[in-house]
Amino acid sequence: MKKNLLLLFVVAGVVSSCGTQKRLSSATQKAIEVKEIITENNATLDSLQKTTLMNQQYSEKDSLLSISIMEVIKKLQDNLNKIGETVHSVELASGSKRNFNDRNYFTIMKPYIDRLDSFQTSSKARERVYGLLIEAVKLKAFVQFDLGTFFEAGVYRIPSSGLPIIAKSFNPVLDSVIQLSNRYTDVTHRLYLVFVGYADGQAINKEGKLYKDLSNFYPKNNLPEKEQLNLTLSNLRAGELLRNMKMVVQSRANDFAPKDISMISYAAYGRGEIIPFSKITDYKENDERRRVVVFYWSVLPVVRN
């Protein structure tokens, strides 16, 4: 009887030890694989970060879009760091076989292993998110589409008769926006349409209607300077184009695959007398090339932490 009990204990011990060893080696292998993916993804994100910074510094890209791209990269990096901490914990735990025995494995280690599993199984979805981000960073919308809305001196309003012209001119750009958005219907994403207005360096006649319109934005006891007025003028120009483009986008709502245009973020701001195209050096004070609204766009994945 005693001999039988002893044999039973020995067999149970061997079986249990085998299970522990199997779990330990599987966890170690998973940690190695996840670590490799993290390294690879981190390298991609670093490269995208550098490209975005370079674009912001050396080419004429919108700063709002650059900030949005950097925010997405930051969130993805945070997610990688979190999973990196899990890998580190598993590596530490694998130092002791005890952590992987029947009792400790299910009470302590299982949640960590599950996190690694879920990270591995979501690799395809992650690849798509990275794919969209890579495309967004490489986009040269501003350079590629090459269209600007130029205003006559002192003008900022676009009459209703201008809407068909705006629609016709910007539809090719919208086609590209829709095409990229529709290719990533499986990735939660947001469209960004940004309008940046500029004004020339001319002074505004204090007797004119434009001066009255613009000075309404300032308190009466603090009359605005020429630069401030031109900043307001550039803001109004950008806002006016945005208002019209919203209508154009609305008319194309059915072309978007999810038929939902609520995932579009619009932004419009003015930069006043700042030079719009830094490569051009022969600007004058009264120069049509400075009375312009330029348009940027991007499609970025929505990343949750």
Added chain:
Amino acid sequence: MSTVAIYTKKALLSQLSLWIGALALCGAMLYYWHNYGSEKRNSDNQEIEAENISVDQLLLTSGDLELGNTVNLININLNKNNNPISNSSSPIQTKPQRSQKYSRILEYKIKKIAPKEANGFTIKPIPQP
């Protein structure tokens, strides 16, 4: 001639005419079945041909593109027979090339848009240095 012989003869004639009728029906059925099959094949072929029209052919013509001598490839699928290495050109392989071409076409079309002026504003290409 006995009555039995007369009835036997009539029965044989009726049987023969029934057989002839049955055979004629079978012949007609076979004839129409054959015709229907060949018509169906023809219509199927037309459908297949229609499916094979590439997007390039539908969207673009050389006149529309106004391409110069430097660009001679419009439809990549049409070129596959001239290329001994790649006998099959899947859409995945041609995608980047196509997207490059579409980008160029788009760029070209945007540049072709005449400046539009409407009460104080103009939409036109951004000035280059």
